[in-house]
Every structure is written in C-alpha cells, then in structure tokens.
Amino acid sequence: MAILVLGGAGYIGSHTALALLNAGRDVVVADSLKTGFRAAVPPAARFYQGDIRDRCFCDSLFEREQIDGVIHFAASSLVGESMSVPLRYYDNNLGGTRVLLESMTAHGVRDIVFSSSAAVYGEPERVPISETDRTLPTNCYGDTKLAIERMMKWTASAHGLRYVALRYFNACGAQPGGRMGEAHDPETHLIPLLLQVANGRREQVFIFGDDYPTPDGTCIRDYVHVCDLARAHILALDYLAAGGESGAFNLGSGAGFSVLQVLEEARRVTGYSIPAQIRPRRAGDPARLVASADRARAALGWVPEYGDLRVILQTAWDWHHTHPDGYGE
Numbered sequence: 001m002a003i004l005v006l007g008g009a010g011y012i013g014s015h016t017a018l019a020l021l022n023a024g025r026d027v028v029v030a031d032s033l034k035t036g037f038r039a040a041v042p043p044a045a046r047f048y049q050g051d052i053r054d055r056c057f058c059d060s061l062f063e064r065e066q067i068d069g070v071i072h073f074a075a076s077s078l079v080g081e082s083m084s085v086p087l088r089y090y091d092n093n094l095g096g097t098r099v100l101l102e103s104m105t106a107h108g109v110r111d112i113v114f115s116s117s118a119a120v121y122g123e124p125e126r127v128p129i130s131e132t133d134r135t136l137p138t139n140c141y142g143d144t145k146l147a148i149e150r151m152m153k154w155t156a157s158a159h160g161l162r163y164v165a166l167r168y169f170n171a172c173g174a175q176p177g178g179r180m181g182e183a184h185d186p187e188t189h190l191i192p193l194l195l196q197v198a199n200g201r202r203e204q205v206f207i208f209g210d211d212y213p214t215p216d217g218t219c220i221r222d223y224v225h226v227c228d229l230a231r232a233h234i235l236a237l238d239y240l241a242a243g244g245e246s247g248a249f250n251l252g253s254g255a256g257f258s259v260l261q262v263l264e265e266a267r268r269v270t271g272y273s274i275p276a277q278i279r280p281r282r283a284g285d286p287a288r289l290v291a292s293a294d295r296a297r298a299a300l301g302w303v304p305e306y307g308d309l310r311v312i313l314q315t316a317w318d319w320h321h322t323h324p325d326g327y328g329e
C-alpha cells in the first residue's frame with residue numbers, strides 16, 4: 001500500500017515525500033507541475049503528472065496504485081494573486097478538492113491529510129491562536145482553505161471520509177544537506193527574499209511597516225521548519241490509521257520573531273549586509289501571528305525540532321547558496 005502525495009513537486013510536498021520515503025513508506029507523487037518542479041520529486045517516488053480537477057486523472061491514480069492514504073498539497077497558494085484572480089483559486093483549490101474527494105469516495109479511500117493554513121484565522125482575536133478561535137479569513141486564499149476544511153467535514157459525515165487539516169504558520173527552512181529547498185516564482189516570502197539579496201539576486205529587501213504595536217514595530221510571525229511540517233503529516237496519517245478523530249491542528253513553533261529579528265539573523269548566518277528599506281504596511285498583514293500547537297502535541301505527539309531561528313536560516317541558506325536558480329527548470 002502506498003501514500004499518495006498530491007502537489008508533491010512543491011515546497012512542503014517534496015519535503016514530505018522525502019520524509020515518507022525515509023520512514024520506509026511507499027510513495028506516489030502526483031503534480032500538475034504548474035508551480036511545482038519535477039526535479040523536486042524524490043527519485044524513489046513514482047510520479048504522475050496531472051491535474052486533480054480532472055476526474056479521469058484522479059480515478060486512474062486510485063485504479064493503478066494501491067493507495068491507503070492521501071496527503072493533499074495541490075493548490076494555488078499566493079495570497080496576493082488570490083485577491084486579483086479569486087475565481088481561479090475557487091476553481092483550482094475548491095474545485096480540485098471536490099473532484100478529489102469524489103474520486104476518493106468512489107474508490108473507498110478514506111484517509112486524507114490536508115494542507116491548510118493559518119490564513120483561515122484572518123486577524124486573530126488573541127495570540128497564541130488555538131484551533132477553536134474565530135476563523136474569518138481576510139484573503140481569498142485563506143477562504144478557500146477554510147471552505148475545503150468544511151467540505152471535508154461534511155464529506156466525513158456523509159461518506160465516512162477521515163481527515164486531518166494541518167494549519168501551517170510560516171513554513172521555512174530546507175532539508176539539511178542543501179539538496180532540496182524553497183523555490184517560488186514569483187517569490188514573495190520574507191526568508192527567501194532576504195537570501196536572494198545575500199546571493200546578489202536582489203539589491204535590497206523591503207520591510208513592510210515598522211509602526212506595528214510590537215517591541216520593534218515590525219510584524220511578528222511563527223516560523224516553522226519544513227522538515228517539522230513534513231514529519232507532522234506522517235504523524236497525522238498514523239493518527240488517522242489508529243482511529244484518531246478528524247479535525248484541524250495548528251502547526252507552529254509557538255515562538256514569534258519579528259521581521260527585524262529575522263533580518264539580523266539572516267545577516268549573521270550569511271555574512272552579508274542585506275540592505276533593507278522600510279516601506280508602508282502590506283495590506284492584510286496582522287501584527288502578530290503565533291500558534292498554540294498544544295493540540296498537535298497532545299494528539300499527534302508532534303514537537304518541532306527546528307525551533308531555533310539560526311538553524312532555520314542556516315538550512316535555508318545552504319539551499320539558496322548552492323541553488324541560486326532554485327531547481328533551474
């Protein structure tokens with residue numbers, strides 16, 4: 001029996017596929033390669049190219065392979081883009097998952113671990129954020145993730161689907177060893193942008209706002225290492241296989257770092273000055289997002305191993321430094 005990783009050519013998906021293989025699992029990866037990279041897929045995984053909105057494609061996966069669990073990363077994930085082309089996000093994320101769930105149900109595949117996001121909360125009522133706190137997304141991307149969580153809930157009660165939704169905070173870092181890492185085009189995330197400046201690919205980084213109600217005035221985020229995220233997916237599969245109850249789990253380190261703290265650490269790790277300029281706030285950025293991951297700790301036994309910001313930046317730098325053009329495709 002194999003685990004199907006949808007979107008396994010993307011950043012978190014490829015790290016999860018590798019973690020599964022390292023744990024001795026049989027792995028099937030499917031990806032449309034619209035934003036993912038073929039070179040990111042670990043060679044030991046069987047690969048299929050296709051789009052989950054295509055029912056025939058989904059059906060063929062479940063017919064050709066013996067799948068006993070699905071990990072679902074296949075989605076559009078750029079917050080800014082989701083605001084300018086919202087219907088594309090509903091089509092790809094919501095529409096794709098609907099087709100997937102229909103195909104899973106038809107083939108008797110019950111367990112799914114879904115890649116959700118802290119974006120489901122929107123502006124938090126309090127920090128650290130718990131799973132029971134208000135969910136009121138402030139962007140279309142987060143709204144599609146929340147809608148998918150609801151779609152899984154109703155499919156669970158009607159058809160016996162069993163699911164875990166993992167709500168990631170700020171995914172970052174790279175597989176130690178520098179062979180696999182974060183590659184987006186366009187890049188919008190803070191840590192890769194800082195490292196692109198260190199690499200000489202950009203002249204400077206812009207800091208979006210220094211007038212937030214935080215100690216240094218810049219936004220605070222909970223940075224969680226991609227290898228810790230990858231491990232959480234395996235724990236979630238095991239949890240479902242052991243009869244665990246369906247539900248949502250936050251994945252964050254529980255520590256918050258400001259943009260300026262991340263900048264300082266990036267300067268230390270890379271040895272480059274990394275010029276930065278203060279700019280106005282970016283629309284929709286809450287001042288502080290920090291997870292309570294108590295539920296994941298209690299139910300899944302998940303404890304992040306890479307909480308140290310220096311280690312996060314070091315692993316990311318090992319990748320960016322040796323792969324300035326990402327996967328070069």
Ligand code: UDP
Pocket residue numbers: 170188189190191193205206207208209219220221259282285
């Ligand atoms: N940020 C920034 N400059 C950039 C990109 C991001 O100051 O060029 C800030 C952003 O305002 C946020 C933090 O860095 O407070 C993390 O942003 P990122 O886009 O990496 O992740 P997000 O928190 O939006 O998921």
